[in-house]
């Protein structure tokens with residue numbers, strides 16, 4: 403199963419305006435979106451590329467958006483029973499009867515899912531015209547929504563607990579769109595609250611195309627945040643710092659920090675890209691697209707063609723993102 407560690411989509415009512423604004427902004431330059439910005443658009447792009455799941459990142463650009471984003475994210479998370487039965491690996495060593503039973507239950511559940519998927523596919527083959535166009539829950543790509551807490555939101559601790567109580571796995575922080583540096587005390591407060599609630603946290607890292615002159619998301623500040631809050635499952639986008647890859651090598655590579663590849667393939671100089679991917683912890687590299695700003699199928703093809711070991715690609719496409727989401731050990 404392939405997972406995209408970094409994607410975006412918007413509520414249907416907001417998607418047209420958001421896509422138009424973000425892609426047409428003079429600051430943004432000529433960026434072409436590859437979906438219509440909706441969750442169904444994201445799913446269609448994933449389906450076409452054979453991508454099973456994606457982390458969907460929202461960004462609160464105002465404090466008033468925080469609770470709405472949590473609620474919307476929670477509404478997208480309805481497939482959790484499906485993903486639990488499908489994704490969960492059997493528990494570690496089946497040394498006791500209890501764990502063997504649990505493992506068998508998980509396998510039976512997976513087989514039931516597969517049986518239902520096969521039956522759904524059979525009916526689609528035999529009734530191509532009349533079968534529903536909406537995919538079954540089992541075959542519909544999985545969405546892992548990340549909520550977002552603005553640095554001026556008054557109670558990040560209780561909102562992090564609320565986010566976790568909905569079964570959501572993490573939150574997104576974008577220093578440029580929130581006008582708040584990573585080494586700002588407000589950022590650290592949110593990161594502490596996320597770690598305490600068991601949430602992962604993902605950061606835009608490095609420069610941003612839309613904000614060329616600001617320096618709010620440096621690899622060094624991300625390393626300091628990791629050192630200050632080592633229990634936080636931390637993901638730094640764009641391999642730790644878009645167009646700051648030398649600093650990413652210096653401060654982030656080798657640390658237990660997840661680095662995802664979006665906007666790096668075709669942008670990061672090949673030698674530097676190779677050094678980062680082959681010297682970082684192989685358990686902490688993730689494939690990501692930043693969809694809709696990069697297309698799934700083409701970015702996946704670029705990633706698969708990289709001259710790095712197959713085992714590294716395989717972990718980056720699947721196991722590492724499941725571990726980042728804290729889904730690997732659930733049963």
Ligand SMILES: [Zn+2]
Nearest residue numbers: 408410459692
């Ligand atoms: Zn992004």
